[in-house]
Amino acid sequence: MPEPSPRSTRTVNDSAEDVSLSVLEAAPGASPPVDRLGPDLEPLTEAPEDPKYVRKRWGLGFWLAATWLGLLLFGALFAAWLPIADPNETFRGLSREGPSLDHWFGGDNIGKDIFSRCVYGARKSLAVGVFAYAGALVIGGTFGLVAGYYRNRIETTITGxxxxxxxxxxxxxxxxxxxxxxxxTKNLIMALTILAVPSVARIVRALVLTYREREFVLSARALGTRNMRVMIRDILPNVIPTVGAFALIGVANLIVAEGALAFVGVSDPNEVSWGVMINQGRDQIDRASHIVVFPSMMIFLTVLSMNYMGDRIRERLAVKESNV
Incomplete structure (x- = not known):
């Protein structure tokens, strides 16, 4: 009896790897097989990072801005317990003097410590901006929500x-x-609230217009859900995050507006604020410019930090929404 050929002796239990290697060896001009576990194998390299996730990083600038605002808020809340001078105390020989080790920002035109007044001035400037924009969010947000949801005469009247x-x-x-x-101060907050209502209402209206035609809103309306319930339960929670990001920019604008009003004299001169300090020192700017420079820098850094943080938060929210 003739001996069976090698091909006939192969069983179906041969591994898939042996079969593939035999095919490669039998192919004409095929290169010799490479040992996948041998020393010639190059180490795997990490895949490049997706730019989509790189954009989600906050960045150094965001944390610097957050640190500045945190220090500013801490100083405004706990100024009375900090080892700084009384903002209304007059020091002999400090009138129009420049910065020194004892008085870091120098003295104003009547000898008051500018550093202490900058710290205490953050109280009024931040409080006016925050409370005024909070009132604008309530009033303007309501108008914007109604105008964006009802596409009829109500929208025309409100937008007009x-x-x-x-x-x-x-x-x-x-x-x-x-x-x-x-x-x-309460009247100043009221005036700034009225100023901020239109911009807040337009932002909220634009956001509501993008959500009122979404599937979950249309489904709720098709099921017979009342309009008020749809606005509060379905639309409002989606609008709040973006409006919160705009709030930082809005507060920054109101701080600038408060400074402008104080500069022209429409503010209580007996209360310490950055705008009042600039107004009181503008006559001395040619002889003692530091009286105006330091409170101006406080406004500049605060507004810059709020604007930058607001932009970064809006970018992050936009990336998250695009991935949904």
Missing amino acids: ALDVMLAFPPLVLLIAIGAFLGTE
Whole structure:
């Protein structure tokens, strides 16, 4: 009996790797097989990082801005317990003196410590900006939510009123309100709230317009859900994060507006704020420029930090929404 050929003796239990190697060896001109576990194998390299995830990083600038705002908030809240001078105390020989080891920012035109007044001034500047924009969020957010959801005469009426308010010169409006109501802090907050309502309402309306045609909103309306419930339960939670990012920019703008009002005299001169400090030192800017420079730098750094953080948060929210 003839001996069986090698091909006939192969069993179906041969491994897939042996079969593939035999095919490669039998192919004409095929290169010799490479040992996948041998020393010639190059180490695996890490895949390049997806730019989509790189954009999600906050960055050094964001944390620097957050650190500045954190220090500013800490100083505003705990200024009375910090080892700094009384902002209303007058020091002999400090009038218009420059920065020194004892008085880091120098003295103003009557000998008050500028560093202490900058720390205490953050209280009013931040409080006015935050409370005024909070009021604008409530009032303007309500108008924007209603105008964006109802596409009828209600929207036309609200948007027309907002356009009229935006067409009025803001500084003239603030001066008129301040002259009519007075220069007390509560009146200043009220005036800035009225100024911020149109911009907040337009932002909220634009966001509502993008969500009112989404599937989950259309489904809720098809099921017979009341309009008020749809606005509060389905649309409002999606609008709040983006509005919160714009809030930082809005507060920054109101801080600048408060400084402008204080500069023209529409503010209580007996209360310490950055704008009041600039107003009181503008006559000495040619002889002692540091009186104006330091409170101006406080406004500049605060507004810059808020704007940068607001932009970064909006970018992060935009990336998250694009991945949904």
